Amino acid sequence: MHALPLAIMAFILYIAAASWQGLSLARRVPPRAMLVRSFGALGLLFHLPLAFGLLEQGQSLLPGLSTSAVLVSALAVLVLLVVSLFKPVLNVAAGLFPLAALTLLLATELPSPERATGMTPGIALHALSSALAFALLAIAAVQAILLGVQNQALRHHHIRGVVQSLPPLTTMERILFELIWAGMVLLTLSIASGFVFVDSMFAQHLVHKTVLALIAWVLFATLLAGHHWLGWRGMRAVRWTLGGYLALLLAYFGTKFVLEILLSRG
Incomplete structure (x- = not known):
């Protein structure tokens, strides 16, 4: 699995979505909830294979730092996208998406120790x-x-x-x-x-x-x-x-x- 290219694509899409939402908050561009959700969802599509791949490698009781970071950031993005359909929380994407993007890039370079426990x-x-x-x-x-x-x-x-x-x-x-x-x-x-x-x-x-x-x-x-x-x-x-x-x-x-x-x- 080529982790870095996937992480870079997710990074670009997350930053694009966060930038638009941030500019919308600053009233520099019109609100485009569908655009932000679409870019966020596309970023998640590149993000999830990394999470699943790390989980398959580890099979551990307590996932390592990189596995935990990638998995939790993916879940945070997913939860935000779903909740934003029902509650006005999409503004959170301006802060959460860059964190997920940076976490994803950094986590690809961190060790992920394997354990034998099922x-x-x-x-x-x-x-x-x-x-x-x-x-x-x-x-x-x-x-x-x-x-x-x-x-x-x-x-x-x-x-x-x-x-x-x-x-x-x-x-x-x-x-x-x-x-x-x-x-x-x-x-x-x-x-x-x-x-x-x-x-x-x-x-x-x-x-x-x-x-x-x-x-x-x-x-x-x-x-x-x-x-x-x-x-x-x-x-x-x-x-x-x-x-x-x-x-x-x-x-x-x-x-x-x-x-x-x-x-x-x-």
Whole structure:
């Protein structure tokens, strides 16, 4: 499998889609949702063979850094394209697509160590729910950044440019919490299935991932509780969302990077 040409094609298509959506946000070009979705979907068509190819090579209990990065970024793009058909979240593509593009290019040069362990249905449930949770919460993180930009602009009475292109503030907040709720359901399923189906979740190199995932769960749960009972919103919601996602990012990729890149080189 020639990974680099596929990654380059996906990179070009993702950047093209993100550029149009970004220019649309800046009111430099007219909105073209179908164009952005089409370029994003074409990028995904070049992206998916890389993900499937890496999965077939590894057949591992815990996919390596490159496999995880390629798979999760593909899922994030796919989820965004599907959700954008029902919710006004396509603006997230301006931030998410470039991240997926860069991740794809970088991941083709990273090692993907193989392990002999097979994947049982329980492990598959854990892996899939983990990847979907990360993908949904990645979209929520970009949505939170847009919400933060919008909130600050309105607070300083800057109502031109990007702010004019975004949905109303209440709609942006509602979508953010809907994304977090969906992500939390999947994250809860991921953690629970991990304790049930993965041997010794706190043993070997899983302890850091497990603790960080639990910290992320607590942060997101606190945010949802604060929103429901205390009316948390605005910049507080943005900060808690980004804090929870940072913990999740470290859980998924921080420990993998240290173990597979830094320690292997050392």
